[in-house]
Amino acid sequence: MKHLHYKTILLSFTLLHLLCTQVYSQQRNVHSFGSPTLNEFSLETYDKEPEAAAVVLYERGKNFFEMVDYRLTLIKEVHRKIKVLNAQKFEGATVEIPWYTNKSSKERVRKLQAMTHNGDLQRFVSEDKIYESDLNEYWNVTKFTFPDVKDGSILEYSYRIESPYFWGFEGWDFQEELPKIYSEFESSIPGNLVYKRSLYGSQKLDVNDVKVKNNCLDFRGTEQAAACEVSVYVMKDIPSLKEEAYMLSPDNYRSRIEYELQQITDFYGDTSYYTKTWDDVDNEFKTEKDMGRQLRYENYFQQALPQHLLGISDALERAKAVYYYIQDHFTWNNKYRIYSDIRVKEAYGEQKGNNSEINLALINALNAAQLDAKIFLSATRNTKVPNPLYPVLTDFNYVMAYVKIDNEEYILDATYKDLKFGMVPFKALNDKGRVMDFKTGSFWKSIDPEPKNLLYIKAQILVSAENDVVASVTETHSGYSEIFEKQKLNETSHALYVTGKESRLGGVEIRNLSVANENDPTKELTLDYDAVYEPEVVGDQVFIDPFFLQSEFKENPFLAEDRSFPIDFGYPRSIHYTLAITIDKSFEIERLPENKSVQLPENLGNGTMLFSQNDNTLYLRFTFALNHQSFVTEAYPTLKEFFGDVVNLQTNSFIVLRKR
Numbered sequence: 001m002k003h004l005h006y007k008t009i010l011l012s013f014t015l016l017h018l019l020c021t022q023v024y025s026q027q028r029n030v031h032s033f034g035s036p037t038l039n040e041f042s043l044e045t046y047d048k049e050p051e052a053a054a055v056v057l058y059e060r061g062k063n064f065f066e067m068v069d070y071r072l073t074l075i076k077e078v079h080r081k082i083k084v085l086n087a088q089k090f091e092g093a094t095v096e097i098p099w100y101t102n103k104s105s106k107e108r109v110r111k112l113q114a115m116t117h118n119g120d121l122q123r124f125v126s127e128d129k130i131y132e133s134d135l136n137e138y139w140n141v142t143k144f145t146f147p148d149v150k151d152g153s154i155l156e157y158s159y160r161i162e163s164p165y166f167w168g169f170e171g172w173d174f175q176e177e178l179p180k181i182y183s184e185f186e187s188s189i190p191g192n193l194v195y196k197r198s199l200y201g202s203q204k205l206d207v208n209d210v211k212v213k214n215n216c217l218d219f220r221g222t223e224q225a226a227a228c229e230v231s232v233y234v235m236k237d238i239p240s241l242k243e244e245a246y247m248l249s250p251d252n253y254r255s256r257i258e259y260e261l262q263q264i265t266d267f268y269g270d271t272s273y274y275t276k277t278w279d280d281v282d283n284e285f286k287t288e289k290d291m292g293r294q295l296r297y298e299n300y301f302q303q304a305l306p307q308h309l310l311g312i313s314d315a316l317e318r319a320k321a322v323y324y325y326i327q328d329h330f331t332w333n334n335k336y337r338i339y340s341d342i343r344v345k346e347a348y349g350e351q352k353g354n355n356s357e358i359n360l361a362l363i364n365a366l367n368a369a370q371l372d373a374k375i376f377l378s379a380t381r382n383t384k385v386p387n388p389l390y391p392v393l394t395d396f397n398y399v400m401a402y403v404k405i406d407n408e409e410y411i412l413d414a415t416y417k418d419l420k421f422g423m424v425p426f427k428a429l430n431d432k433g434r435v436m437d438f439k440t441g442s443f444w445k446s447i448d449p450e451p452k453n454l455l456y457i458k459a460q461i462l463v464s465a466e467n468d469v470v471a472s473v474t475e476t477h478s479g480y481s482e483i484f485e486k487q488k489l490n491e492t493s494h495a496l497y498v499t500g501k502e503s504r505l506g507g508v509e510i511r512n513l514s515v516a517n518e519n520d521p522t523k524e525l526t527l528d529y530d531a532v533y534e535p536e537v538v539g540d541q542v543f544i545d546p547f548f549l550q551s552e553f554k555e556n557p558f559l560a561e562d563r564s565f566p567i568d569f570g571y572p573r574s575i576h577y578t579l580a581i582t583i584d585k586s587f588e589i590e591r592l593p594e595n596k597s598v599q600l601p602e603n604l605g606n607g608t609m610l611f612s613q614n615d616n617t618l619y620l621r622f623t624f625a626l627n628h629q630s631f632v633t634e635a636y637p638t639l640k641e642f643f644g645d646v647v648n649l650q651t652n653s654f655i656v657l658r659k660r
Helices: 038-042 278-287 298-304 315-329 344-350 355-368 480-490 494-505 633-651
Strands: 054-068 071-084 094-100 108-118 121-124 131-134 139-145 154-163 171-173 180-190 193-200 207-217 226-238 256-265 271-273 373-378 398-405 408-412 432-436 443-446 454-463 469-477 508-516 525-533 536-538 541-544 573-583 587-591 596-599 605-614 617-626 655-659
Touching (some): 054 207, 094 108, 094 154, 108 139, 180 193, 180 207, 298 355, 315 355, 315 398, 315 408, 344 355, 355 398, 480 525, 605 633
Parallel strands (some): 054 180
Antiparallel strands (some): 054 071, 108 154, 171 256, 193 256, 207 226, 373 398, 432 443, 454 469, 508 525, 536 541, 573 617, 605 617
16 A cells, blocks of 8 residues: 655655756747737636636746856846736736845846736836835845736736846746746856756646857957857646645745756866855855854853753753753844854843844753754745755755754754744754754754644533533643644733634633643643533524534545645644533433544544443543644545544534433
8 A cells, every 4th residue: 555644755846957968849939028919818717727816828037148347147037928817816916026135246137127918008117116125134126016907907027137146047937826828948058157957846848948059158358259058948838836735835846947056167267166065065164154153152151051050960851951041041033044143142141032043052052061962954844845965055044953862863942932842843844954063974854743742621511401501621732732822822811812712612602711831841731711602402402512612623624626735734643532521410312423433544543532421421532643744645535535524523413402
């Protein structure tokens, strides 16, 4: 039997190194700006995706090199036409063009033109409606909004970016959030530059044409023009990339071509190499001021830490004590930095810092406590999994700590107050990361979630002669269930938390809430409260929903007919739900739900509902377990059926009472 789960992520892409000898087709389209075709104007629906709010009619990107102000410059040109099919649902009227900048030089957006076509009426975007704004220290954005967007509009724009950064060749996303009829990317690269190209995703090329063009580029001061490698790649009828429930970043699956600069040979024949090995990266990190040098404060932390922490004899207990001290000492400023603006000593003194400052302080503190801690580079779930084949440092956007104690490995993050020792935050559960070991060499390590994640609800329930249903409830959360519930508590007052919980449960009033261990990451979160529920009364019958205290399975999260991508829940989870229901003697129990059990193959999940009766007291025990966090795409029909059975079990199981 094909396994339904996977230990490491199985990305749905093929990796293809494109060769100059490959020529599949010559079917190219070249459109001029400002002249949509009659067929484009007459298109009212896109049959391949009738629900699409818009479709990209045509797009072409071209990257090439040109002498600008006597300097060899990378040019990136884009031309795109979009047909709006449902203006009310369309969210792409504002276009953003990001460009890179630093203190010495920057990219420039040139020759930007944009217009809205409504039949014969054309409205240009005027220059005073084009804006620039800062995204962060290194990225700015030029943006504009199309005017007069309505059903049937064709939105067309083109622009040119002039870049001094040869490493910023980037490539092309063939697949995006809108379906596309035609997408083309052309590159022209002089022979002294070498780029590695990789094609990702499940969509196939309709045109793959690579050839050499002589005399394509004149360099100032040289006698002979350079030859270029000219490549044309085309995809047609590309489906939209639709985000599905419980999946990692869509960027893992997007059909695209990426370029990576490998080497440059200058006019004197000297070659510079840009493709790095992990040994190269390790050596650079040792001296890099915003990361590697920030690990040199072991002596500082030996003085700064409370001395009793350093004297704990057991290594694991010493590590835990240091971790909880750093976690409590710092307040996160809600900023992420990874290759800049990291100053550990200053942050420790101010007791606040960004994610990297906090966790680099933790690494220094652990090393000061004679524990061998290292940087752990990773990527958050909203970005693609880091490339395992070669170093791409831009793949990483998150820093944690790694420590090995008595042959047990721990990934630590002191950024969040609620995390217990050894627990990775949900946002960082993204398959694997890189341990930066500067002594023996860095290595990959899988990111494993906390295995025990339990919601336990226990209730004593009384059903009075007046049809009142009153419950005394104890609710315990552990693992990620605890983290998410604490976040709800911390985001608002207890009164508003109760209001939100009542809304999620529907038709339940909560009274007398008390919370234990709300601010203690070492202990499970416990909630005690009373709940009042009004059952449905029809004539002399009373219908009680035994799951009125539990809102986890009100609907199936998997409703689509099929699925394109793997399923990733992030972590395994379980629910235990036990009720003791004492019923007033004025009622007789007319009907109980049937005991039921549903299973996933290979013991990957189960759900069981068991009722028993002792005189006028009923006992319900419901258990649910999802024993693995990730499943291959082919498991979707099985998962859909399983969750459907669990939802049906909970939503159609009523206790029926009748007045005597």
